[in-house]
Amino acid sequence: MVGALGCAGLAVPFVKSLEPDASVAAAATTVADLTGIAPGMQMTLSWQDKPVIIVHRTPEMIASLKEVEPQLADPNCTVPQQPPYAKNIYRSIKPEWLVMVRVCTHLCCIPLFKPAPGSVEPGWDGGFHCPCHGSLYDLSGRVYKNVPAPRNMAIPEYRFVDGGKKVEITAMYPEAKLC
Amino acid sequence: MSRVLAWIDRRFPLSRLIRESMTEYYAPKNFNFWYFFGSLALLVFAMQVITGIFLLAHYQPSASKAFDSIQTIMYDVKWGWLIRYLHTTGASFFFIVIYLHMLRGYLYGSYRKPRELLWIVGFVIYVCLMAEAYFGYVLPFGNMSYWGGEVITSIVGAIPYAGSWLASLARGGFGIGTATLNRFMAFHAVLVPALLGLLVVAHVLALHETGSNNPDGIEIREHLGPDGKPLDGIPFHPYYTVKDIMGVGVFLIALSLVVFYAPTVHGLFIETYNYIPANPLQTPPDVTPAWYLAPYYAMLRAIPDKKLGILVLFLAIAAPFFLPWLDRNPRAKSIRYRPVYLAMVVVLVACLLVLGWIGMQPASPALLPPARIGLALYFLFFASLPFVSRIEPTRPVPDRLRM
Ligand code: HEM
Numbered sequence: 162m163v164g165a166l167g168c169a170g171l172a173v174p175f176v177k178s179l180e181p182d183a184s185v186a187a188a189a190t191t192v193a194d195l196t197g198i199a200p201g202m203q204m205t206l207s208w209q210d211k212p213v214i215i216v217h218r219t220p221e222m223i224a225s226l227k228e229v230e231p232q233l234a235d236p237n238c239t240v241p242q243q244p245p246y247a248k249n250i251y252r253s254i255k256p257e258w259l260v261m262v263r264v265c266t267h268l269c270c271i272p273l274f275k276p277a278p279g280s281v282e283p284g285w286d287g288g289f290h291c292p293c294h295g296s297l298y299d300l301s302g303r304v305y306k307n308v309p310a311p312r313n314m315a316i317p318e319y320r321f322v323d324g325g326k327k328v329e330i331t332a333m334y335p336e337a338k339l340c
Numbered sequence: 341m342s343r344v345l346a347w348i349d350r351r352f353p354l355s356r357l358i359r360e361s362m363t364e365y366y367a368p369k370n371f372n373f374w375y376f377f378g379s380l381a382l383l384v385f386a387m388q389v390i391t392g393i394f395l396l397a398h399y400q401p402s403a404s405k406a407f408d409s410i411q412t413i414m415y416d417v418k419w420g421w422l423i424r425y426l427h428t429t430g431a432s433f434f435f436i437v438i439y440l441h442m443l444r445g446y447l448y449g450s451y452r453k454p455r456e457l458l459w460i461v462g463f464v465i466y467v468c469l470m471a472e473a474y475f476g477y478v479l480p481f482g483n484m485s486y487w488g489g490e491v492i493t494s495i496v497g498a499i500p501y502a503g504s505w506l507a508s509l510a511r512g513g514f515g516i517g518t519a520t521l522n523r524f525m526a527f528h529a530v531l532v533p534a535l536l537g538l539l540v541v542a543h544v545l546a547l548h549e550t551g552s553n554n555p556d557g558i559e560i561r562e563h564l565g566p567d568g569k570p571l572d573g574i575p576f577h578p579y580y581t582v583k584d585i586m587g588v589g590v591f592l593i594a595l596s597l598v599v600f601y602a603p604t605v606h607g608l609f610i611e612t613y614n615y616i617p618a619n620p621l622q623t624p625p626d627v628t629p630a631w632y633l634a635p636y637y638a639m640l641r642a643i644p645d646k647k648l649g650i651l652v653l654f655l656a657i658a659a660p661f662f663l664p665w666l667d668r669n670p671r672a673k674s675i676r677y678r679p680v681y682l683a684m685v686v687v688l689v690a691c692l693l694v695l696g697w698i699g700m701q702p703a704s705p706a707l708l709p710p711a712r713i714g715l716a717l718y719f720l721f722f723a724s725l726p727f728v729s730r731i732e733p734t735r736p737v738p739d740r741l742r743m
């Protein structure tokens with residue numbers, strides 16, 4: 162009995178030694194220049210070891226956000242996957258700029274950016290398609306119904322700087338869950 | 341010679357072991373094709389251990405060096421390509437052999453009483469083997485390694501309560517990196533092989549305790565001759581050692597054909613995207629698992645819900661564990677006397693083949709309906725077996741082996 166307790170106690174340091182060590186990076190902010198991103202194009206950068214995508218949406222892309230709504234699981238963004246200022250159908254501060262953590266909420270793959278209508282399945286309005294288990298998202302990262310992923314993709318905290326020419330990603334929105 | 345043996349036997353039960361497990365281990369006289377795969381599994385296991393040791397001599401478990409060290413093995417180490425291809429081909433052949441070995445258990449009811457523990461030890465071996473293959477798959481740190489590593493540790497992360505802690509334990513950080521490679525190497529090269537070794541010993545001990553089943557599913561130990569030996573048994577050595585050596589010959593020819601002429605089998609044994617280094621910012625355009633895990637992967641993709649999908653994945657893997665208690669036919673074990681059960685096994689295998697094919701295709705909404713049908717039939721096999729097996733038509737089972 163005492164021996165068993167002793168063994169269990171001894172297991173603690175061994176298990177603890179497997180936890181991430183102290184060098185794991187601290188949070189940092191990053192600034193991205195928007196001037197090079199033409200309408201319809203995207204840029205993906207690495208922030209805190211996570212891919213963040215910035216999409217410059219065209220008026221047609223913005224219009225598609227209303228059309229896909231019947232197919233979405235949480236079109237009104239009730240799950241707090243975004244800061245309050247991005248709780249709208251664009252999931253952004255300015256409709257034409259989407260700033261989003263490009264991590265599938267299912268099991269962490271990076272969804273493919275598929276803006277062209279019809280490019281994933283007939284009737285596709287443009288959005289994101291995850292190559293791992295086929296989850297679908299619209300052009301503001303809202304998840305479709307009946308796919309493996311449970312939530313909309315996360316929007317980080319960000320703000321526009323330099324008169325709107327740049328965006329500064331400041332922090333992960335604490336309530337958002339990645340995957 | 342005999343003096344040396346006598347010296348040893350006084351101190352270690354060498355002759356007794358040989359007698360009890362080879363020359364006086366009585367096996368049914370009607371073994372067929374399906375009985376090659378146990379000894380072949382032993383052979384592949386040994387081959388993986390030996391080639392693995394030589395690979396470790398050059399492999400570097402760090403995020404910045406792992407991929408390049410594999411290229412070094414392939415191009416700069418003398419005969420390195422041969423050793424690596426033997427190891428990668430051996431991994432796939434291990435699963436081919438094990439799947440055929442397990443299928444034999446289904447066909448002849450080898451999991452039934454009194455072989456429940458033999459079956460369960462085998463099942464645990466299979467689970468360990470999947471873990472072993474997974475850890476090994478991550479080590480070369482190609483882009484499929486990276487994303488396979490990410491997805492599976494994320495599945496661990498989805499376990500309620502302890503999940504995210506367990507996932508960060510597995511990764512050694514918040515992402516897949518050097519810390520992950522170091523611990524995966526410890527698991528792949530030390531922990532899991534050691535477990536496998538112990539389990540294989542337990543497996544063979546259990547086998548020799550109950551004696552082998554056979555294609556008729558009849559217990560030969562119920563008919564002993566006057567000398568106390570089973571009337572329908574023959575000594576394992578020399579009769580089955582000779583048979584198994586012939587199996588080894590055919591097996592080695594097949595293995596050589598793959599190793600020398602088609603080591604990647606067009607992306608099946610070594611995946612094409614794994615020739616690209618790990619890239620945390622880019623998931624390959626179609627992520628598919630190794631062929632031997634593809635049926636489970638298709639099941640995961642077929643369920644439009646994260647938690648439920650993972651639950652189904654675990655249940656699908658766990659289902660065969662319960663087989664000894666699901667099959668309740670009171671009269672017969674083997675498909676030879678159970679036409680309905682045979683049909684069910686055929687459907688089960690067909691489902692797994694179709695699911696495996698779907699699992700290796702790019703994710704696409706069009707493949708969801710067939711995947712869901714396959715998934716339903718897979719579980720239907722296990723769910724209906726307790727009832728079907730009790731009422732199914734059973735042909736009269738003879739007393740003794742039929743040949
Ligand atoms: C490292 C992996 C394994 C090795 C080395 C191994 C080895 C063996 C050997 C040498 C035999 C006797 C020869 C034969 O019947 O072919 C055997 C029998 C058997 N094995 Fe395995 N085995 C392994 C994995 C498994 C697995 C994964 C299962 C099932 C889940 C399993 C279930 C059985 C059963 C039920 C028998 C008795 C079959 C009969 O008598 O009809 N084994 N194994």
Ligand code: FES
Pocket residue numbers: 265266267268269270291292293294295296309310
């Ligand atoms: S990780 Fe995206 S669908 Fe599974």
